[in-house]
Amino acid sequence: MTAHFPDHFLWGTSTAGHQIDGGDTASDTTFLEGVTPSIFKEPAGLACNSWERWEDDLDLVQEMGLNSYRFSVEWARIEPEEGVIDNTALDHYDRLTDGCLQRGIEPAITLSHFTIPNWFAAKSGWFNHDAPAMFADECARVLDRIGDRIALAITLNEPDLPRILVNGTLPAEVIKIQRSCLDAASKKAGVARYRAGNVFNPEELTSLELGFVRAHRQAVQAVRASRPGVPVGLSLAVIDESYVTEKGKQLALSKRQSCYAPWVEAVKGDDFIGVQNYEREVFADDGIIPAQPGETVNEAGVALHPKSLANAITYIHSQTGLPIVVTEHGVSTEDDDVRCQFLKESIPPLVELVRDDVPIMGYYHWSLLDNFEWISAFDIHFGLCTVDRANGSFNRHLKRSAGVYRDIVASTVL
Numbered sequence: 153m154t155a156h157f158p159d160h161f162l163w164g165t166s167t168a169g170h171q172i173d174g175g176d177t178a179s180d181t182t183f184l185e186g187v188t189p190s191i192f193k194e195p196a197g198l199a200c201n202s203w204e205r206w207e208d209d210l211d212l213v214q215e216m217g218l219n220s221y222r223f224s225v226e227w228a229r230i231e232p233e234e235g236v237i238d239n240t241a242l243d244h245y246d247r248l249t250d251g252c253l254q255r256g257i258e259p260a261i262t263l264s265h266f267t268i269p270n271w272f273a274a275k276s277g278w279f280n281h282d283a284p285a286m287f288a289d290e291c292a293r294v295l296d297r298i299g300d301r302i303a304l305a306i307t308l309n310e311p312d313l314p315r316i317l318v319n320g321t322l323p324a325e326v327i328k329i330q331r332s333c334l335d336a337a338s339k340k341a342g343v344a345r346y347r348a349g350n351v352f353n354p355e356e357l358t359s360l361e362l363g364f365v366r367a368h369r370q371a372v373q374a375v376r377a378s379r380p381g382v383p384v385g386l387s388l389a390v391i392d393e394s395y396v397t398e399k400g401k402q403l404a405l406s407k408r409q410s411c412y413a414p415w416v417e418a419v420k421g422d423d424f425i426g427v428q429n430y431e432r433e434v435f436a437d438d439g440i441i442p443a444q445p446g447e448t449v450n451e452a453g454v455a456l457h458p459k460s461l462a463n464a465i466t467y468i469h470s471q472t473g474l475p476i477v478v479t480e481h482g483v484s485t486e487d488d489d490v491r492c493q494f495l496k497e498s499i500p501p502l503v504e505l506v507r508d509d510v511p512i513m514g515y516y517h518w519s520l521l522d523n524f525e526w527i528s529a530f531d532i533h534f535g536l537c538t539v540d541r542a543n544g545s546f547n548r549h550l551k552r553s554a555g556v557y558r559d560i561v562a563s564t565v566l
Contacts, residue, residue, distance in 0.1 A: 155383035155423035157475070158258060158303055161506070162514025163561045164220030165213060165536060166480050167202070168265040168309070169229070171523040172209075174198035178232035180273035180348040181266070181526075187336040191329050191351055193529040200521050200539045201546040206248055208548055209520060212537055214255040215550065216558045220303060221257050222479060222516045223248065224265035227272070227290050234271045242297050249298045258303035260479075260516070262387070263291050263371060265309040266350040266526075273337075277347035278363030279356070287367045288374040299379035304513075306426055306479060307371040310389040311364035314352050315411045320440065326527075327354060350526065365418045372422060383513075387426025387479040388415055390468055391433050392460035400435035407433075408467075416471050424513060425472050426479035429464040432457035448493075451484040451532050458497035462505055465512065475511040478502065480518040484525075484532045491536075491553040499560055506566050517557060521548065 170176050175198060185195040202209055213221045229241040252259045264287065268277055277283065295305065330351050338346040352360055368386055375384040390412070393404040419425050431454050434441045443455035450456060461481050469476055483494045499515070506512050522535035530541065536554040540547040 154381070156381040157383055157424075157513050160219070161566045162220040162258065162260070162303060162477070162516070163218050164222055164257075164260065164514065164516040165216070165218060165520040166222040166516040166518045167209070167224070167520050167523070168262065169224040169226035170196060170199070170265070170267045171519075171525070172200040172202040172521055173226070174201045174203055176226065176228060176267070178270055179226065179228035179267040180270050180277070181350070183270045183273065183341070184333055184337055184348055184351060187333060187340050189329060189332050189336060191326070191333040191527050193527060193531070196524040196529075198546070199524045200541070202521075203244070205546055205548070207251060210248075210251050210255055210257060212520060212548055212550065212554075213257055216536070216554050217561050219256060219258060220260055220514060220516070221252055221520075222260040222262065222306075224262040224309070225294050226267060227264060227287075228267060228269040230293065231269055231290065234269075237293070242293075245294070245298055249301050253301060259298070259301065260304045260306070260514075261294070261298070261302050262306040262309050263287075263294060264307065264349065268349040270341075273346055273348050274341045274343045276345045277349065278367060279345070279347050279359055280363075283363055284367040284370040288370040291371045291374040292378050295375050295378035295382070299375070299382055302382060304383040304385075304424065304477065305375050306385060306387050307368050307375070308364060308386045310387060310428060311361070311368070312411055312415055313350070313389045314357055314360060316389055316391065318354050318357060319407050319410055361414060365414075368418060383423035385422040385424040385426060385474070385477070386419060387428050388412065388468065389428050390464040391431055392429060392457065392463040392467075393433050393435065394463075395435040396441070397436050399437040403435040403439065404433070412468070412471065419472055419474060422474060424475040424477050425468060426477050427461075427465050427468050428480035428518070429461045429478075430480075430482065430484075432460040432463070448490060451486070456483060456490070456494060458494060459501050461498050462501035465502070465505060465510065469510060475513050477513045478515040480516060482518040482534045484534050486533050488551045488553050491551070492556045495553060495556050495560060499564075503564055503566065
């Protein structure tokens, strides 16, 4: 089957349903936000109210001069109870898709951006033997409805992230709270093993990855059966692992082998692979070197390295040979001057790769809006736009960085 990529570079921005929509009552994440103890700092609630304000979001994308928008289609909205399909949710995504096209924006969809239906999580989620078939049914349902109008389909968002987190960056106290949160959810749901899309127990990680791989393969088949010409792949979280010593090199290579190697086989035959990069990790003899005095850091205290995106792309392309779509890239900061500079420094190396004939099909900045950033709730800021949540208006305001991004796109010839 031949996938048909757009004949131009896709410049866009990314969002995810639970993080912006609001009122996502049937999802596993909403359920976990309401148990005690919860790993989530606070519930998403109305988030950015994008379920109602989606036209405003698309207007912002258009105002920035972008030609694509990546959003997630939420399974929990479409099938809030097992076997019960909410056609009004499908109608919503129909309108959203048409709204994109009316503005000259090509839709890119994510079929599972972490969240899953509560009923699916109560059946052990991705650990369930029948999970791949159930997910494939959902993918077919979505592609049958809007697949004739989308630029590309992403099956799973960052299925390698749990492995990355376990490899040194997930504190022991967070692991403990995650375990307690899942135990509380199992008890509240009255099931033996409630398992979510993005909260996990480390000892179950290998089985979780197997479930993701099986689900991805069946989802690809479902997408191609419904819409043979739609490019389909998944997105990986990719940290730019670097090193300054020989032992550091071994540590960096070991992490890459653990986190990315399993996916090289899993994505064979896909039309593209999504790369999502936010940072570099520099290894020395004792592990990752922390940010040094004077370095610019993000809200997590991690030093910014604008060339990390180009390095991550180069690595993943060398491993898979697949065309690349940068499905996420950005910086968490309240200092928009930092974001402006980060955009100016990180996109030119990407452009050079394109000009050197590396098959990069598009770039989606994370994120359109300051939104609900999972366990950190609203304390982390990735948006090109602010949202007035405190006064309940949910009005959007473009930051200066949105103008910087617009100018970069307008002035770049590929």
